[in-house]
Amino acid sequence: MQNPQSNHQKRYKGPALDKDLDKISFVEGAAESLGRRLIGPGLGVVFMALCAVVAAFHVPAWSLSDTLVLAAAAAVGAYMAMNIGANDVANNVGPAVGARAITLTTALILAAFFESAGALLVGDDVLETVSSGIILPAHQVNSAVFTTAMIAALVAAALWINMATLIGAPVSTTHSVIGGVVGAGIAAGGWGAVNWSTMAAIAASWVASPVLGALVAASFLAFIRYMILDREDRLQAARFWLPVLIGLLVGAFTAYLTIKGLDRLLAVPHGFVFVTAPLLGGAAWLFTIPLIARQSAGFDNRRQSIRGLFTGPLMVAAALLSFAHGANDVANAVGPVAAIVNVQLAHTDTVAQAMETEPVTTVPLWVSAIGAFGISLGLMLFGPRLIRVVGQRITKLNPVRAFCVSLAAAITVLIASGLGLPVSSTYIAVGAVFGVGFFREWSWRRRQGEGASRLFNRSIRNREAHNSRLLVRRTYLLTIMTAWMVTVPISATIAAIVFELLRLVLGLS
Template sequence: MSRETEQTSSAGKAESGPRKGSLDKDLEKLTHIEAASRTLSSGMAPPVLAGLFLALSGTLALFYTGAGTNNVLIVIAAVIGGYMALNIGANDVANNVGPAVGARALSLVGALVIAAVFESAGALLAGGDVVSTISKGIIDPAQVPDSETFIWAMMAALTASALWVNLATVLGAPVSTTHSVVGGVMGAGIAAVGFSLVNWPTMGAIAASWVISPLLGGVIAAIFLAFIKLNLIYVPDKIAAARRWIPLLVAIMAGAFACYLSIKGFKRIWKPDGLTIGAITATAFAVTWLIMKPVIHRQSVGMENRNQSLRRLFRIPLICAAALLSFAHGANDVANAIGPLAAIMHSAQFGDVAAKVDIPLWVMLIGAFGISLGLFLYGPRLIRMVGVRITKMNPMRAYCVALSAALTVIVASWLGLPVSSTHIAVGAIFGIGFFREYFTGTSSRRKELVRRSSADDEFVSNAEMTRRKLVRRSHFMTIVAAWVVTVPATALISGLIFLAISFAL
């Protein structure tokens, strides 16, 4: 080899440098995520932008309703409703995209953009023309003595629920915004009329959902993770298994979302019957399975027989699942911000108490864009909590969480259970973590394959597993405690706010 050739070769090596190991790459990705998060949520920008949005919400209400005593109440309610929408975006949306960020299928900024777009689309396209003024039917509007009492009760409920969700976000606890509104309405109703106003059987069902939601989500997620581990990860030929099973798993996801959106997501556009919903679900399943079989086969050509290859194959389905979850969430949970606002507006304008009211477009816009803005300004904190800090995620585990969330809501709808999407998603994450702890220590198939290949990147020794649990107990206890106290805390806050208003008037 000539001297010139040697120099060229040496220069090429110097330019390329040493190859980065997996740990270095992961640390670099985490650095980018943290930098993006600090850029979005540091300094005075978030409170200033949030303040501008609230001012715009009040101005929009004033423009559409005009000046007047009762219309001032609508303007105040619009500001509080905008504040609630910001808090929903900051706290609740993390459940949809957090696992995808934790699995590194999405960057933090990419997750924020996808969630904001699909949350807004879900709220505006499928949020419903009519919403219930009394969340989950927990109080009887016929017992409310007059519209003025009802207005102040709804105002107190909306304020209390927004304050509680804000506090939970600061503490890093993902809570149910639906349960926050339920507690707020209950507390204000009791303060205004008395305990007889509350539908206690309904409240009992809601209390039962505190246990049912996370357990059901955790069990379904653990079942799917067990299936993936036994049929894709701990098998000799991972690529052949992926070609067989990943199209089926993606088809189940497509069918579940088609069913979910048919039942709950397109109330504003279309209300299909049961037979039509079944046909839509079966069609979505079959079409997706037929499409994904050649797609997965083509993507897997030339891949190594490693878990990293499986993670790459799950990446795109996981991103699609996060987008669909965001759409469904926006369609259903925007009512937590605009339901009480619409109720206040109706009572202020017409002087009566209605069980259901129409939603003007400007009210829907406050809810939709408030959720998206709250996600951008304050969402990264809860996204990191849900996606990274509870337990370690990868695309397969995150996909199980998304699949569990969709299936659990469908099962709960059939059973008539008032479950929380937040409790389901976070319960699924806990289920994933606790199942991994169990499976790692007890699976004979895993131990056999680990003995055959010490290069298995899923391997964690039993000694290491004993040293560090896969679910962080401190976060587990904080979140469970926040769930338990959400309804009584918001009820107490709402009742005190209503009494303060009554005393001031």
């Protein structure tokens, strides 16, 4: 007779083993998933450590404490640069990805290359504005206090941008870092330590840049609609006007690069731009005429076919915008680091004496490199999330609309960078997206007439359905505007708190 206890053991041996195996598999899967999530932060920590080592060996320090301070500043600047890449670069390639003109992988590679090029070639003027234009050199601020204030500003800006990225909010990195500089500067030297005339000019550019971006983008969309999409022979109009737009784009980019980029390599007279810009712009126009004609061979006259021709120009515009963003926003990452380097090199008691001894003329290449490669690394590791937010959730984009957004944002940022104003590329790009969306709404209502518009509104039974029919999502407009308004006070407050903590720890007077 068989033992009942043995039967009981046989009955539960299999299921118990399966449960144990399931638990082991679950733990292994969780560990693997956690490992994948930690790859990005791990690479970020390695990059920060490498930047600290490079800074420690590139600037002669008078003491070990100076070396440690400079290394810490470089590491925080690298952290800030990666946050910029994770949050702000989405504005450059998000429209192209949202329009499905390029894949996310292609967008990441394109943006990383041109971001680095713009930061390394053309970033000096804006670096000078952030590193020496916001805090008054004439104000007798102790050099050690000034260095601590710059580190506090970077820490505050990086923390705020990191939080915003985690919640999926595209905030202004320029707002963040300048708010941090202002908050730390006030905590260090009082209200008189801040150059309020420079701040007023920067604040005016914050207001003007989204409006200008919206107007320029809407104007481009109106032009393309009137001259190409609404024509009877759309295909022929596209073959004529697309090369013209590309030629204008290349000409403008050449003019900017000639004036603002080549001065780091060789002395170029400003009059030379009147030769190079028309020459290369005309060459691009002539070169793209047969390309557009060959690409459009066999196309029909539908709008959908015409939109496919904008994929190539959209990639050019996205590359131009990435270059401009690298030139403009590298200051947000390493502008305070550049200021610390100049104070360290001068080795004086006050900031005013440091600026007289080591005036900010040319930012060291290794300082620009920290920002350039940090932005690219942050984009590759953490950027895809916000790229989808900017490209898909504000308004529906196609290649034509995305081209208008990218081109308008590129032109606006390039002009601002040429003037040395650290405007927010987030403001400009998001303003351009909203400008395109609101122009679509306006043109639809204009075509349908007021009667059709009232009928359209009456046919919608509730507010939620009405909002879902709008071409621009108002909730995102409200959310983004709220984030813009709180960024400066939040980053300034965090910077003041961090500065006071550092001053207490370091025993600064």
